[in-house]
Amino acid sequence: MKAQILAGLLLGSLAALPAAVSARPLPKNAQQTADSGKSASSADSAKEKLPFPNVPRITAEEVEKLIRTKGNVVIVDTDDSMSYGAEHIKDAVNIAYDPTVDVSNEDQTLQVLPGDKLIVFYCNCPHEEDSAPMVQEMWQLGYAHDKVKALQGGLTRWEQLGYPLSGTDLPKGSQEKGE
């Protein structure tokens, strides 16, 4: 009898637990957040169109100067390891960003990066779509906001300026160019 009463009380009233939705991976750039509208100035329409506008950018020229003057800078390539092996900014290290998994999966590796140097993330993408999320994650890990930036224009811009590169896809006989 008791069970019947309980069943009656629960009739149609038990909320199901969160179980499932689509198992499809997140689309690329799905982690662009609603921060967009908050941080961008309405006067700066170009900036508003950028993904992750709250992430500070640094130009290739500035980075190259820092490297040349032995400034305290670490360059991080966020492409997959095969792309990195083929071509990357000289002396950059590789921590791949995978848009199909939560960026926090990389926390253990990201935390290895030094806290006392400027860390510049870059990707082979036009608007820092893969490097900017890494910058945001570094902030979550407690890194100072002014110590972590995304390279504006990424690898493409670096190449356009003829700055030093390394990798297996570079001209035969030399795995470095631009020096």
Add this chain to the structure above:
Amino acid sequence: MSRWAKQIETQVGIPTVCVAMDNIVHYAVTYIREYYTGMPLRFVAVPFPFTGQPKAVDVGYVTGKDMLNGGPLMASVVSALTSPLTANEKISGAPANESVEPRLLPPDTEDNLRALFDAKEWSDYNWINLPTEKKVMAMLRGTSHKPDEIIKTVTITGGARPLSVEKVAISAVMAGASPEHFPVILALATQAPFGNSTSSMANMVVINGPIAKKLKFNSGTNAMGPYNRSNAVVGRAFTILSKTAGDLRNNVNAWESLGSNFQYNNILYAENEDNLPDGWKPLHTQMGFNPDDNVVTVGTGWTSISSVGGSQELYPVHYLMRDYMSSLTASGSAATIVMDPTVAGLLQTAHGFKTKEQLSEWFSQNAEKTAGNYWGNGVIQSTVVPLALQGLEPYAGWRKVPNETMIKPFTNSRAIHIVVTGGKIQTTWFVTDFGMRRGVKIDDWA
């Protein structure tokens, strides 16, 4: 591994076979295949463990049997790379969707429903409040946010799940929380699911701000023990919502070999802000929040070492903490030192640490371990070695020194956090390797 194999096959066009460990390969050929890759990858399996073994053992694995089909391993590798695709393997396309649970379960007896929740692994196996629609609606009155608002999309193996306010409310009800706890739990949900690995990963949750007193979170005697309702139910809610939202099921997606008892409550406590020494800021204000902000901070780590008995004048307390720190992985320089207010006072008055930051910097400069000890850790091997091999200093240099060389592995003092809690009963403390993420403002979820 499946991800890389799929990439090599589909993007580079090279036939690929995955060599997995026997203990986990079935996960790869079932769940991963079904929900992640959408393509049948070929696997062979060797015994576990693989790492840390003498080379002769690993060589024996290679010359031995494929643990999946029982044949010689290398023959299986060659066969996997060269044999034509079967009809089943020619099937391609998007991965199958997971089965979708209904929002409401059909009515049933309480016993049956409890059995269902256990069978589905929707609980921590302690007694839960069954989340009736009425109870969930009551919980939702603890926030101004709408039930269908998506807090975040949780990426799980092979997919993504939107985590809504209503789903968090269900976990909050199950954990025994009250509506006034709900904003704290929603803020915690932004950090869900909790950390989980094959070794005993656990989590630490710190409450800061006026809400700690308002909701009677414990920051005094037994702050980290089972003596307070708010600490108990909010910590437990994080476990339940992490398990359900993160699809953490034993031997399906949760693979901690020993597991961690910390995962029942996630070491949830409040900082004892009233008893911080002058000049020592609460954790949340160190992170840039205002003192009156209510903030929850989540850390992830493995190790916790407790002091035993009171501190002694013979050997200053920070020396002993430093020595204990040599046992931590130092991965990412992460450490969180939790101490009683009496210890904090001692460090300030007797040893001159005017701020938490000064103490963190001292640990960074003075905590040492041998290079061999540092590189002998599996997490360091997987996270630091790749970057060291790419030339990142100081790690590249540490790879070249003899094992007995002393190094200072806590290179980033900002990753060494100090939290003060406890009842001033004894001068005790914990040294832990928990790495703290930036706190989350609870007020945004009220």
